[in-house]
Amino acid sequence: METVSISNTDTTTGQRMHQIEMPTFGLGVYLMGEPGECKASVKHALEKGYRLIDTAMAYGNEDEVGEAIRESGIDRDEIFVVTKLRQPHANSHDETLERCQQSLENLGLEFMDLYLVHAPPKDIEARAPVWQGMEDCLSKGWTRSIGVSNYGAHHLDAMVSYASLMPSVNQIEISPWLQRPALRAAISGVGAVPMAYSPLARGHKVKDPELVRIAGSLGCTPAQAAIKWCIDSGSITIPKSSNLDRIEENLGSLAVDLSGTEEAFASLEESYVSGWDPTSEK
Numbered sequence: 001m002e003t004v005s006i007s008n009t010d011t012t013t014g015q016r017m018h019q020i021e022m023p024t025f026g027l028g029v030y031l032m033g034e035p036g037e038c039k040a041s042v043k044h045a046l047e048k049g050y051r052l053i054d055t056a057m058a059y060g061n062e063d064e065v066g067e068a069i070r071e072s073g074i075d076r077d078e079i080f081v082v083t084k085l086r087q088p089h090a091n092s093h094d095e096t097l098e099r100c101q102q103s104l105e106n107l108g109l110e111f112m113d114l115y116l117v118h119a120p121p122k123d124i125e126a127r128a129p130v131w132q133g134m135e136d137c138l139s140k141g142w143t144r145s146i147g148v149s150n151y152g153a154h155h156l157d158a159m160v161s162y163a164s165l166m167p168s169v170n171q172i173e174i175s176p177w178l179q180r181p182a183l184r185a186a187i188s189g190v191g192a193v194p195m196a197y198s199p200l201a202r203g204h205k206v207k208d209p210e211l212v213r214i215a216g217s218l219g220c221t222p223a224q225a226a227i228k229w230c231i232d233s234g235s236i237t238i239p240k241s242s243n244l245d246r247i248e249e250n251l252g253s254l255a256v257d258l259s260g261t262e263e264a265f266a267s268l269e270e271s272y273v274s275g276w277d278p279t280s281e282k
């Protein structure tokens with residue numbers, strides 16, 4: 001599995017701190033609501049070679065992710081686990097630490113690999129103390145890295161004034177239909193790596209006729225082409241599937257060569273947001 005180096009840049013010295021390797025591809029587990037669905041999907045994914053799992057307290061399945069990891073028999077150190085501090089829980093320094101501990105209990109793990117603020121706290125005044133709580137989670141060893149999700153360029157700019165360490169990752173919606181070159185550049189500008197959620201626009205776009213044509217010319221499936229576009233554009237990505245065949249199909253995207261399709265992918269851009277978009281909030 002290909003990896004990318006992620007790190008938290010020190011805002012005073014500009015040094016890259018807490019540098020670790022993160023797989024560029026993994027499984028997202030949002031909307032796996034049936035009991036056992038998440039566990040079965042994660043177990044299957046791990047068995048087939050996935051090594052990155054993206055969950056969140058808001059998804060209500062951290063416990064099943066932890067069970068699947070333990071039952072997989074794979075060394076904990078080989079699996080990269082991401083979870084997130086819920087936006088309604090992002091209120092204060094102390095609550096951030098409490099919620100991180102709760103997530104670890106749910107997962108049944110001693111540490112997570114990446115802890116993200118799920119979206120900019122609604123209360124602007126809470127953003128600095130919440131992030132200081134995240135930095136404390138990192139220094140206590142509860143997580144190996146800290147990052148954000150759904151932060152726009154202006155949210156990242158504001159962090160420079162209150163953060164000791166900048167985020168290692170900003171998880172945002174990115175797909176061939178929502179390419180976001182300016183926000184991706186702003187993320188790289190603070191030393192972070194973009195992480196593309198909803199690479200298939202929540203499944204809304206897998207039958208897009210132009211994508212189907214591109215995939216036909218490459219000899220892969222439409223979903224594989226869209227997923228590989230996210231990775232080749234410099235993002236980590238985490239397509240969700242709880243269908244065992246599609247979990248394998250999506251892993252197959254790693255072998256796809258997109259050479260010669262740059263213009264065709266550029267033409268898919270339509271600023272299509274499939275879910276929420278807190279990046280544009282104040």
Ligand SMILES: NC(=O)c1ccc[n+]([C@@H]2O[C@H](COP(=O)([O-])OP(=O)(O)OC[C@H]3O[C@@H](n4cnc5c(N)ncnc54)[C@H](OP(=O)(O)O)[C@@H]3O)[C@@H](O)[C@H]2O)c1
Pocket residue numbers: 027028029030031054055118149150171172196197198199200201202203204206223224238239240241242243246249250275
């Ligand atoms: N930070 C955030 O605010 C945020 C927001 C949204 C998502 N996320 C994360 O990103 C992950 C992925 O995003 P997402 O779940 O919104 O959407 P997505 O991965 O773009 O799409 C998932 C949908 O596509 C279908 N699908 C998956 N593989 C397919 C294939 N090969 N062919 C056809 N259909 C396929 C899935 O159905 P089946 O399951 O039936 O295959 C599901 O309906 C989430 O699970 C979550 O971990 C984060």
